Amino acid sequence: MRKSLFIIALLLSAAVSLAAQDMAVATVRLEKTEPISGRQLEQTIQAIEQQQGRSLTVAEKKEVLDQLIDQVLIIQAAEADRNLIVTDVEVEQAGMRLLSQQLQSMGAIPPGALLTDKVQYRQVVEQQGINFQEYERTVRNQLLAEKFITSSDQAVFQAIGPATEDELNAEYQRRVSEFVVSDSVWFNHIFFNTNDSTPAEIRTKNEKAREVYRRLMNSPATFAELVASESEDDVSKARGGLIGPVMKGDYVAEQLYGADFMSKVFTMGVGDISDVLKSNVGYHIVQITEKKAAQLLPKEDIEVRSYLEQIIYAAKDQQKFDAVTKAAIAELRGLSTINYFGEYR
Numbered sequence: 001m002r003k004s005l006f007i008i009a010l011l012l013s014a015a016v017s018l019a020a021q022d023m024a025v026a027t028v029r030l031e032k033t034e035p036i037s038g039r040q041l042e043q044t045i046q047a048i049e050q051q052q053g054r055s056l057t058v059a060e061k062k063e064v065l066d067q068l069i070d071q072v073l074i075i076q077a078a079e080a081d082r083n084l085i086v087t088d089v090e091v092e093q094a095g096m097r098l099l100s101q102q103l104q105s106m107g108a109i110p111p112g113a114l115l116t117d118k119v120q121y122r123q124v125v126e127q128q129g130i131n132f133q134e135y136e137r138t139v140r141n142q143l144l145a146e147k148f149i150t151s152s153d154q155a156v157f158q159a160i161g162p163a164t165e166d167e168l169n170a171e172y173q174r175r176v177s178e179f180v181v182s183d184s185v186w187f188n189h190i191f192f193n194t195n196d197s198t199p200a201e202i203r204t205k206n207e208k209a210r211e212v213y214r215r216l217m218n219s220p221a222t223f224a225e226l227v228a229s230e231s232e233d234d235v236s237k238a239r240g241g242l243i244g245p246v247m248k249g250d251y252v253a254e255q256l257y258g259a260d261f262m263s264k265v266f267t268m269g270v271g272d273i274s275d276v277l278k279s280n281v282g283y284h285i286v287q288i289t290e291k292k293a294a295q296l297l298p299k300e301d302i303e304v305r306s307y308l309e310q311i312i313y314a315a316k317d318q319q320k321f322d323a324v325t326k327a328a329i330a331e332l333r334g335l336s337t338i339n340y341f342g343e344y345r
Contacts, residue, residue: 025344028069030076030336036068038342044068065344073332074325075141078148086143095139096121110251146321153324160320163312171308172299179297179304185265186244186290190216190226191233192283209276209283216273216285223273223287232282242289256280 024035045064049055056064078084099121100114115121125135150157163171172179190212192205212230215221227241236243246253248266261279265286268274274286297304 023342025341026065026069027339027341028072028076028336029338030073030332031080032076034072034076036065036072041065041068062344065340069338070329070333071141071145073329073336074145074148077328077332078141078144081148081151084144084147084151086140086147090143091136091140092118092121094143095125095136098139098142099124110255113252149321149325149328152328156320156324157317160313160316163309167312168299168305168308171312172304175308175311176296179301181247181292181295181297182250183248183266183294184245184292185248185268185288186242186246187265188223188227188241188287188289189233189236189243190223190231190241190285191236192230193232194282205283206276206278209285213276213285226285241287244290245292248294 022037022039025038025041026036028034028036041061041064045056045061048064096115100109103109103115103124104113109115115124122132125132190209192209194202194205197205208230212226216223216226224240227237231237231241233241246257246262246265248262254262257279261277261284264274264277265288268286268288270288270291272288274284277284277286299305299308
C-alpha cells in the first residue's frame with residue numbers, strides 16, 4: 001500500500017467520529033453534500049499535535065481542514081466510479097498490514113512482524129478503543145482512494161521503468177548499514193519444553209535434560225539418536241534438531257531464548273556440545289554445526305539487488321502517485337462546491 005492519503009495514522013483517524021449536533025466548519029459537495037465538523041477537525045489537529053509534539057499554527061490548521069476536504073472529494077469520486085471494487089479480503093489484508101506497521105512504530109511488536117490471526121487482529125483493534133467496523137471502513141476508503149488515483153492516469157504508472165545501475169549504486173550507499181549481516185550460528189538441539197509448566201514440572205524437565213546429557217556423554221547413543229527419541233521440538237526434530245541461522249543481536253531470538261542462552265551459543269565452537277542450557281522456553285542440549293562471522297552483503301547479491309529495485313520502484317511510484325493525486329484534487333475542487341464557516345471562512 002502506498003503512503004496513506006489520510007493525514008494521520010489509521011489507528012487515530014479511525015477513532016474520529018462525526019457528531020450530528022456538532023457545528024460544521026466546512027461542507028463539501030461533489031456527489032453529495034458532506035460536512036466537516038468542528039469536532040472532527042479538532043480531534044484531527046490534536047492527534048497531529050500529539051504526534052509532532054507541538055502546536056499547529058492557524059495556517060497549518062487551515063491546511064489540515066483542506067486535506068480533510070480533499071479526502072472527502074476523493075472518496076466521493078471513488079464511490080461514484082462503479083468500476084472500482086474493493087473486496088473484503090483486500091480490506092482485511094490491508095487492515096492487518098497497516099495495524100502491524102502501527103504496532104511496530106509503537107514498539108508493541110518486533111520490526112517486520114505481521115499480524116496474521118483474524119481473531120487477534122480484531123481484538124487488537126478493539127483494545128485501542130476503536131470500533132472495528134469503523135476501522136475497516138477507513139481502510140476500505142484508503143484502498144478505494146488508491147484505486148481511484150491509479151486508474152485516473154494509468155499511463156503514468158505504467159511508464160515507471162526499472163532501476164538504473166546509478167540508482168542502484170546510490171541507494172545501496174544510502175542503505176549500506178542495512179546489508180551488514182551479524183555473526184550467525186546454526187545448532188542442533190535436544191529440547192525440553194517448559195512453557196506453561198508449574199515449578200514442579202520445570203524441575204522434572206531439568207532432571208530429564210540432565211539425565212539425557214549423561215546418556216549422551218556416557219553411552220553409545222549419538223546426538224542424532226537422542227534428538228529423535230527425546231527432543232520435544234517436533235519441528236526441528238524432523239531435520240536432526242537443526243536451528244538456524246540465529247543472528248547475534250536479533251530481537252526475536254533474544255526474546256525467545258534470553259541473553260544468557262544467546263551468549264553461550266555464540267561463544268561455543270563448531271562441533272562443541274553444551275551442558276544443559278536454560279532458555280526462556282525450556283532446556284536445551286546444543287551441538288554447534290556452523291558459524292559465520294559478520295559480513296557486508298554486496299550490491300550484486302540477488303536478494304540485495306531485488307530489495308534495492310523494490311525500494312527504488314516504490315519511491316518512483318510514490319512520486320507519481322503524489323503528482324497524480326495533486327492533479328486529481330485540483331480537478332475535483334473545480335467540479336465541487338466547498339463552503340467554509342466560522343474562523344475558516
